[in-house]
Amino acid sequence: MSGGTVVSLPEGLLNGGAWFRVEATATASAARRSAERLAAELGLPDRRTADLAIVTAEAAGNLVKHADEGQLLVRAVRNAEQAGVEIIALDRGPGMADLAVSVGDGHSTAGTLGIGLGAIVRQASWCDLHSVPGKGTVLAAQVWPSEPPPPGWASGLTRPLTGEPVSGDAFAIRDAGGRRQLLMCDGLGHGGLAAAAAHEAVRVFGEAPPSDPAAVVELLHRRLSHTRGAALAVAELDEDAGLVRYAGLGNITGTVFGPTGSRRGMVSLPGIAGHQRRQVRQFDYPLEPAAVVVMHSDGVVDRWNPADYPGLLTHSPTVIAATVLRDAGVRRDDAGVLAARLP
Template sequence: MASIPEGLLDGGAWFRVEAAATASAVRRTAERLAVEIGMPERKTADLSIVAAEVAGNLVKHADQGVLLLRTVRAAGQAGVEIIAVDSGPGMADLARSFGDGHSTAGTLGIGLGSISRQSDWCDMHSVPGKGTVVAAQVWPDGPPEPAWAAGVTRPLTGEPVSGDAFALRDADGRRQILMSDGLGHGGLAAAASHEAVRVFLEAPADQPSGIVELLHRKLNHTRGAALAVAELDAEAGVVRYAGLGNISGTVFAPGGARRGMVSLPGIAGHQRRQIRQYDYPLEPGSAVVMHSDGVVDRWNPADYPGLLTHSPVVLAATVLRDAGVRRDDAGVIVARLP
């Protein structure tokens, strides 16, 4: 497997986990990824246990359970991440479910303690009646610092690749995220978004409007993309945002209050009237959520107690589960600074 640049997450492989055979395939795929990135045998064994427990729980207890398996990279090392998502029945007392031997017909209790012990990092959120999201990572040399931003993409049903992509970077102290939606679907849409990610990660440090301008120039040989760049400046207490096309950006305050951010009409690489940057207040603990038009703005943080305090990847996966549509590629990226 080719190395994954810092700031970029592998799109990974999605599994619909409804039978024991699929759970076994997840475990074998996880072990193969571990070998490809050179993970030590001891850590590969840990990963195998985590994969088996997560997938097995989906088979035994979940409704519409799906699992994303992907390579992640940070702090000069590559690891493997497992994200499991289901749509019911959820758990009212997640902490109690971590106890070994705890299991009821209405929870994913079996194995949560093992997942927590064998992984280097994990996070879980569950709401009765809505379902559970579990994210776990195994790293060869121990976990890096918790990620300040993370995202998830999913292709249109029937397509092998997603035209949506995301990336994050810290460029000379500027913490910035990109969300890109390649025009259309399939390989050409994916190629446009992959080029946007490449340009974004290699661009000189600049404000979001300057980066969007650069992206517009560099994508002229592609199909084009709707895209947006946000910069989180905790010291100044602002989010700087610039976008072209149907990318939605929202700032969620810790209490759940939301403020939408403005993307202007256009297609990066082909059409634009103007590129403008807007500044929005950023309270400590706020979450910045950006997504493609394959995700609708119909979810309400009040329906997910405590979700805004969880990791960016769990928040992104929850939004994708409940607000993503199957008739389009879908992508979400979430960023939060202390």
């Protein structure tokens, strides 16, 4: 399956989109209507909006029929030329041992026609799917107005604390002067003020001149002084040098997962961007070909093991991030995950 790109913007991905806990047909219908409204706001053609409705209805319907703790996210995705809609479905259901069989029309475990996954693959501009028996399934699908963009090298998700309308966690992705950089940010506390600090961090990061991660973190520290403050980290993936350059303040976890199973944690120093810092230091870590960089806030526990998810690290950054959020995210805090792998 081909890939799509996700670009984090101050308005759009930062607010996390619309999350639905899908346990009944009524919620599945609400998710479909939300996707159609977003498509109208983004100006998708009627034909593509109809395709999106099918994708959303089938994804949500599968959650109702087969899933435990099914969740569905509807959000905008953008590149420089166009905007589309992305659907991400997460569940803790029985999982699928043979995806090729499950995606084929006519396969069903619930006495239905068995056309759901096949319809999603056909109608979506791009989709990716990972499933582990006993753990559940993660599905990501995008519908674009025209030809989808090339595969994205990074993607992330945020989810607010249960009961909060907005998340204080945020992420951003940029290619600035040839520097591929990531920002993971956790606004101090919860609610609107935490979200405001995160919005400001994303805005400053997007406007910052090309520079090393340490210099970008220094700039963020200075520019967040009028906000509540945040824990944040910036990573730069340098394919030519075979390095990840990393600088952080506060409780952001960064890890490099090698293609052969190695795992290397990256160091963030104590502090609160905008208010308290002793120093900002940059650390360099080896970046093997096909390695995956994962960053997350303290709303995600650092105890998941890629070995428990065969093949996961070869999937899209969206599916990697969504899987980590599903299984390691906690409900008593905002949660945010960002994953990246260079092509």
